[in-house]
Amino acid sequence: MxxxxxxxxxxxxxxxxxxxxxxxxxxxxxxxxxxxxxxxxxxxxxxxxxxxxxxxxxxxxxxxxxxxxxxxxxxxxxxxxxxxxxxxxxxxxxxxxxxxxxxxxxxxxxxxxxDERQQKQWLEPLLAGEIRSAFAMTEPDVASSDATNITTRIERDGDDYVVTGRKWYISGAMHPDCRIFIVMGKTDPDGADARRQQSMVLVPRDTPGVTITRAMRVFGYEDHSHGGHAEVVFDRARVPVANLIGEESGGFAIAQARLGPGRIHHCMRLIGMAERAIELMCRRAVSRDAFGKSLAQQGVVQNWIADARVAVEQLRLLVLKTAWMMDTVGNRGAHTEIQAIKIATPRTVVGILDRAIQLYGAGGVSQDHPLAELYAAARTLMIADGPDEVHQRSLARREIKKYR
The missing domain is CATH 1.10.540.10 (Acyl-CoA dehydrogenase/oxidase, N-terminal domain)
Incomplete structure (x- = not known):
């Protein structure tokens, strides 16, 4: 490597x-x-x-x-x-x-x-930055960490699919330029294979029956970077069968293919957030005095900064190894590493940001510095794209399997 x-x-x-x-x-x-x-x-x-x-x-x-x-x-x-x-x-x-x-x-x-039509209609304007989009998978009434629990229905009716269900924390949905939802729901709820019950369809935002009921906050923040999060109701929203992505009953596999790169992208950005936290800690430490000497001379502050630097260097190497494996053996071959960074990175960066906030005192939780908002984003990633405990469970099973 x-x-x-x-x-x-x-x-x-x-x-x-x-x-x-x-x-x-x-x-x-x-x-x-x-x-x-x-x-x-x-x-x-x-x-x-x-x-x-x-x-x-x-x-x-x-x-x-x-x-x-x-x-x-x-x-x-x-x-x-x-x-x-x-x-x-x-x-x-x-x-x-x-x-x-x-x-x-x-x-x-x-x-x-x-397909070619879907790429022409939706991918090209997204690549051009002309529109925004949303991904509708998570639901409030079930444990969505297990995607087989999803209850939204996608029912075939002639040449259409009819979508019915309630989703929440649908990122991007509040942005006025959001034009399209990728919606995951069940087309075969009674299928023998729980991972072949789901499909994904494209639902334009202006489709009759699509209602954004409220904006969802994250630790009190609106989270504008993702175009906001929303609760969305699909009340018999009707779209053409041609809006199916891939094959019917292939939604679970598509979701897994989507989430792998998404998880590593989050971890890559989290390292940048940690680097900014370290920079802010150091600037604060050399510019503030307490009890007769600068914060930079306080042993506990030195420990915080040193520990943060060691942690970031470790995380970066693990993320780079994961990226290298995704390039060389594919997302499936890098499954263990993707789970490892998804567990380790948010947890560690939350700790670094927590120390940085402590160093800034009241200013650390205020709008005058970016630390509180960074903390909210990092802490959320211990839940988003699969909570830590789900990844730990899967990772442990892979390790134990070697010894059976």
């Missing part, structure tokens, strides 16, 4: 770092001010569109889609350090470069499983 950045990665890293320093970080406060002044909190502030135009001009667009003619053609290993840099400003950088969830995962699904 050689994790040395190749020439293409180094070139993109330099360009992305310059873009972050010159445009993204200065725009963070501007975006907050613009969002507070506009009628809809979910619409992209004008500065975001300016950032998107600048990112495209610099060739920093659709970097996330590995090995595809639709994207930049980067491998997972090439993309990892780039996603880390974007993670330093998760509210702006991924959106500015068209690398924000849930659009990334939806584009991957359409690129891999969508």
């Amino acid at each position: 050689d994790f040395t950045f190749d020439a293409r990665t180094e070139e993109l890293r330099a360009a992305l770092l310059a873009f972050m320093d010159e445009h993204v970080h200065p725009a963070e406060r501007v975006a907050d001010e613009q969002r507070a002044a506009q009628a809809s909190p979910w619409a992209s502030p004008p500065v975001v569109e300016e950032l998107k135009a600048e990112a495209r001009r610099r060739g920093l667009w659709n970097l996330f889609l590995p090995g595809s003619a639709h994207g930049a053609g980067l491998t997972n290993l090439q993309y990892a350090p780039l996603a880390e840099i974007m993670g330093r400003s998760p509210q702006l950088a991924p959106t500015a470069t068209n690398c924000a969830a849930p659009d990334t995962g939806n584009m991957e699904v359409l690129a891999q499983f969508g």
